[in-house]
Amino acid sequence: MSKKLIIAIDGYSSCGKSTFAKAIAKELNYIYIDSGAMYRAVTLYAMRRGFIGTDFLNTPGIINELKDIHIEFVHNPDIMEFETYLNSGNVEREIRGVAVSSYVSRISQIAEVRARMVELQRQIGVFKGIVMDGRDIGTVVFPDADLKIFMTAATDIRAKRRYDELISKGIQVEFDEVRKNIIARDITDENRDISPLRKADDAIVLDNSRMTVEEQMVWVRRIIQKKLHGS
Numbered sequence: 001m002s003k004k005l006i007i008a009i010d011g012y013s014s015c016g017k018s019t020f021a022k023a024i025a026k027e028l029n030y031i032y033i034d035s036g037a038m039y040r041a042v043t044l045y046a047m048r049r050g051f052i053g054t055d056f057l058n059t060p061g062i063i064n065e066l067k068d069i070h071i072e073f074v075h076n077p078d079i080m081e082f083e084t085y086l087n088s089g090n091v092e093r094e095i096r097g098v099a100v101s102s103y104v105s106r107i108s109q110i111a112e113v114r115a116r117m118v119e120l121q122r123q124i125g126v127f128k129g130i131v132m133d134g135r136d137i138g139t140v141v142f143p144d145a146d147l148k149i150f151m152t153a154a155t156d157i158r159a160k161r162r163y164d165e166l167i168s169k170g171i172q173v174e175f176d177e178v179r180k181n182i183i184a185r186d187i188t189d190e191n192r193d194i195s196p197l198r199k200a201d202d203a204i205v206l207d208n209s210r211m212t213v214e215e216q217m218v219w220v221r222r223i224i225q226k227k228l229h230g231s
């Protein structure tokens with residue numbers, strides 16, 4: 001059987017991690033897992049249950065109901081992509097909206113939430129042949145990953161990418177609001193106590209501010225070939 005890798009892609013929000021990770025997974029015929037979608041789904045659950053708002057957070061309430069939160073990735077043949085389901089409902093669109101984006105950093109700081117997500121992510125990775133993107137994949141979830149990439153790009157470029165993505169999905173937002181949200185999330189992601197965003201010592205840095213997806217693929221193909229065949 002051919003060798004299968006675990007590929008961990010971490011980095012700042014909206015620097016194109018998921019586009020890149022999906023392209024790699026497609027090329028290698030691997031499974032792609034968007035770990036951010038899992039934190040977003042927990043956030044949506046907390047919002048629906050009234051556990052989080054602008055000025056309140058009911059942490060015990062969320063922890064108590066973690067066992068009732070079921071997250072799945074279901075393939076949609078129409079768009080040839082996996083979509084996020086929360087307790088059997090398709091929440092793909094809702095979890096990308098501004099409301100979830102503005103609360104998700106607070107939810108992802110809860111130790112018990114992180115422990116549960118890491119447990120699920122490791123279960124998915126057990127058979128290898130996986131590309132997972134997030135903030136702590138190379139540092140915490142798969143510290144022994146075969147390939148770790150740490151992605152970054154200039155703030156304005158990231159804000160423009162997220163804005164274009166939201167608009168293309170028909171979600172109405174202001175550019176400035178998206179930019180502010182990205183800056184705020186960078187700060188919380190880097191400064192939280194548990195599993196803060198940081199580059200793993202053995203991760204390779206990819207700044208894609210001025211790179212197309214195809215240029216990134218050319219870059220990564222050589223690295224993957226080395227990992228798979230040693231040449």
Ligand code: DC
Pocket residue numbers: 013014035036037039040104105108133134135136137185189
């Ligand atoms: O990748 P994203 O922007 O969809 O992630 C949403 C949030 O989830 C992000 O603000 C930080 C959090 N997250 C995390 O804490 N750990 C991960 N592995 C993935 C995402």
